[in-house]
Amino acid sequence: MKTGVKSKSVDSPSRRKVIKSLGTIALGSTLQFKSPYVFAQNRTTLRVLGTHVTLQETLRQKAMADLGINLVFEPRGSAAVLQKASVNPGSFDLYEQWSNSIRPLWASGSIQAIDKKRLIYWDEINSLTKTGKIAPDAKLGAGDAPYKILHIQPDGSLGTTHTDKISFLPYVHNVDSFGYNNQVIAKGTPYVTESWGWLLNAKYRGKVGIINDPTIGLFDLALAAQAENLVTFADIGALTKTDLDNLFKVLIDLKRQNHFSGFWNSVPESVDFMRTKRVVIESMFSPAVSTLNGLGMPVTFAAPKEGYRGWHGVMCLSSATQGKVMDAAYDYMNWWLSGWPGAFIARQGYYIANPQRSAKFLSPGEWNYWYEGLPAEKDLFGTDEKISVKQGDIRTGGSYTKRFSNVAVWNSAMATYDYSLQKWYEFISS
Known part of the structure; x- marks a missing residue:
């Protein structure tokens, strides 16, 4: 077809009929499959940067099923995780690692405060991170015992005075x-x-x-x-x-x-x-x-x-996380303390910050071995x-x-x- 010459077939009745038929089929297909596809597209996606310790496929699948969100896990070695999070907070929504990463992340501005009031199980979290001791005669341990860097002080520093804002969710340890x-x-x-x-x-x-x-x-x-x-x-x-x-x-x-x-x-x-x-x-x-x-x-x-x-797992909010993604992040944090996840990680030798809630998901023999x-x-x-x-x-x-x-x-x-x-x-x- 030469440039500027109109094709006779473009507006032909037969072509319009075919296009109309195809449009009807497409519309029917869209109506037929709209619900699941639209639902999948509208599910909030939460990106979690962390290590292989907690970013396991079984946990990802269970959380997605329970919460109705999409989870993207990015597991790396611990040094690589901290380096990426420190320089690029926009690359993740939640950060999972260990308490030694809190000071560098907080200083870099890569994480934001967590609102303690949005944590459903806060009152169940035991004394290890709240006071530094699991028992009265326990050693505090040298260095950054987690209770020293948990609460955000009025001047923006990290300290031991309890406030409504914390730098991390205490969970696996x-x-x-x-x-x-x-x-x-x-x-x-x-x-x-x-x-x-x-x-x-x-x-x-x-x-x-x-x-x-x-x-x-x-x-x-x-x-x-x-x-x-x-x-x-x-x-x-x-x-x-x-x-x-x-x-x-x-x-x-x-x-x-x-x-x-x-x-x-x-x-x-x-x-x-x-x-x-x-x-x-x-x-x-x-x-x-x-x-x-x-x-x-x-x-x-x-x-x-x-x-x-000693180490304590920390779950942190990226400074770039907001809106619906932030809501999903709080849902995920609360999910981690809801019982089943704590029981799952007990079977690989790890503890959870509110262990009694996980006890019912463990057999008495498992609880006695891992915790007692x-x-x-x-x-x-x-x-x-x-x-x-x-x-x-x-x-x-x-x-x-x-x-x-x-x-x-x-x-x-x-x-x-x-x-x-x-x-x-x-x-x-x-």
């Missing part, structure tokens, strides 16, 4: 230490012989793994170096520049002797380190131990005599539906109360945070 292959390393006695110092013992040279996170791995190694009397600190939760210089001088020397086999970035990678026998001892989180036990690997999660490294520190009445299954606890086993470290009464230091972002980052990356690249 645990104590961490290290795991070891007890076919290679003889089982120690919890709180008596098991020691952070084992990570730096020359007997395991070349078979040691450490988490690659400057606010977590740093404390694992500081606890280990202090246990071995290689360095001493006045306050392990507030290391000075001199402390860091002394510590990393020792660590870099050990690295050059090939003491460390590798530095893992995620829970699955830590599982691979142990499963492939690349390491016999390493920094470890509870789900990794459960997974390995489910695979038949004889890995013990230590209860160090020096005390645990009693022998397993029968084999127990992990979240992967594999046996992770054998009948008769007792959880290393004992009950919830005993474990959280023995925290040596909390994951923390210290006053020397920027300098510690510099020293950490110098160590990793040495």
Whole structure:
């Protein structure tokens, strides 16, 4: 057809009839399928940035079914999660990680205050994050115990005076230490012989793994170096520049002797380190131990005599979250404390901030093993539906109360945070 010449077929009766027929079919199709498609398109989408610890597919599917929202999970290694959240709050709606990330996120303006009045189960949250102690005789632990950074003060700082605004939702938490292959390393006695110092013992040279996170791995190694009397600190939760210089001088020397086999970035990678026998001892989180036990690997999660490294999960609102997405975010936060999620993560060895609500979703045997520190009445299954606890086993470290009464230091972002980052990356690249 030449330019400017009108096609005779464009307005022909037969063509108009065909178009009308197609339009009628299309309209019928639209009417027939409108409801589900429109509903799906109108569901609020909530983007959650976090780690593999809580961003699991089973949890995503259950939350979407219960809440009627779309959930997009973006799991990354802990250091990568913090870096992204700090520089790009528009890339996520909710942030899930650990309390050591709160100070950097709050300082960067990446997160906004959470309205305590919109948290349905706030009154059920136990004393660990509200006062710092799970029991009257419990150790507070050095560093940023979560209660110190939970409440937003009138001047915008983070502090201990209770207000209606908080920096994070307290939910999942645990104590961490290290795991070891007890076919290679003889089982120690919890709180008596098991020691952070084992990570730096020359007997395991070349078979040691450490988490690659400057606010977590740093404390694992500081606890280990202090246990071995290689360095001493006045306050392990507030290391000075001199402390860091002394510590990393020792660590870099050990690295050059090939003491460390590798530095893992995620829970699955830590599982691979142990499963492939690349390491016999390493920094470890509870789900990794459960997974390995489910695979038949004889890995013990230590209860160090020096005390645990404690952490508390934080769920934070991006400073860019608003409107319907914010409403969905509060729904999701409340869902996490509604019972079922807490029971689910108990089966991978984690605790929830209001445990009594989750008790009815656990069998008495599960509750007794995971929370009370009693022998397993029968084999127990992990979240992967594999046996992770054998009948008769007792959880290393004992009950919830005993474990959280023995925290040596909390994951923390210290006053020397920027300098510690510099020293950490110098160590990793040495």
